[in-house]
Amino acid sequence: MRVLRGRAATIAADRERTRTMLARTGETGEPAVRVWAPHRQVAFGRREAAEPGYDRAVAAARERGFDPVERSVGGRAVAYTGSTVAFAHAVPVTDPRVGLDDRYDAAVGSLRRALASLGVDAVPGEPPDAFCPGSHSLQCEGKVVGIAQRVRTDAALVAGCVVVADRGAFADVVDAVYGALEQPFDPASVGSVAAAGGPSDPDPVIDAVERQLVGDAATTVSRIGNGHT
Template identity: 55%
Template sequence: MRVLRGREATIRADREHTARLLADAADGRPGVRVWTPPRQVAFGRRDAREPGYDRARRVAESAGFTPYERDVGGRAVAHTGETLTFAVSIPLDRDRGRIDERYSRVTRAVRSGLEGIGAAVSRGEPSRSFCPGDHSLRVGDGGKPGGGKLAGIAQRVRADAALVAGCLVVSRSDAAALATVLESVYDALDVPFDPGSIGSIAEAGGPADAERVARGVERALIDRSNADSWRTERVGVEPW
């Protein structure tokens, strides 16, 4: 298994490393990456079809976030430069057609990693959250859903490999910055969004330290993969 650490200065160069993980998985070698991507608003294909898409891109840019259109569906996701992202690449030679199982496996791993560093999280998300989906984690309250969304998870599937990826909101300041830019972006897209729906790992009782969160989630993803061995590769600078 390959474990990548670090980020590149540009969005395109940074994304190339994750694309390499997927390509390697097609050759039978799984991979894991947990990192903080460059500051951006990543729009989905659904966003690009909205009448307000061009305006939404201008809004993001004026707020200091580089607009970027990713090649999958879903709605806009923002990264402040402190927001964590994780990606798990999975060969499909023995895992074909098990989309829900891959979602469940990765979601359990991320939740386990967060709980291992003291965060109380639950499955699900509040209404009108960013990039809504069926596979999200939110701030927990005594084991019950209660607070804002702190993780969203999506999956890209090819004939030979899958990439299960998502974002993690670490600190309260990170959540506040995301709420501010996404409120304007979603308004331009005319998509319902509640800025109060964003939570954070710190709000869930975990650390506001992105490095500690990254290592905890990374370890959990590696453990869940049942890899016989793994090797860490530095592909860019880590911001901590």
């Protein structure tokens, strides 16, 4: 299994690293894992770009110091504050119609074990009117983890985010963005690892999530930039 660590110098370069990771898994059949803290941004789902309030939502993100980008996996907009952790697990597939639920279940289990190792007893589910609503989430005093999936003919990318700290900044920008898109959102629905008794530093969260996604697989590590981020 390939493991990518670190963050590229720009948002565009960083996103390209994940796209390349997925493409390589499709070409070679070798799984890959990446866990990191992305640059400050709001990642919009593809369908949101066609909605009437999209321009207002982009402006709301920029006004709060978040660069707007469009993400390839499904779901609603998600904020990355700088401490928010992202994870991406690329796995080969032979039939894109098979294995969707199994991959989701495996990701939920891995993230739950990772949080438990940090002292956070997260459980499946989410509060009403949460960010990026979906059936594959984890909560502990608010939604902490959201998971989405992109499936190609040769590989799938199971990806998501962990709200580590900065719960107020996260909720503030998502509230403004969802308001512009006329989507329901309750700022009180946002949880975080720190608020649930875990660390506020993203580094131990990155380590814990990577460890669980990799499992006992033999790894080849590649470094992107410097440090955990």
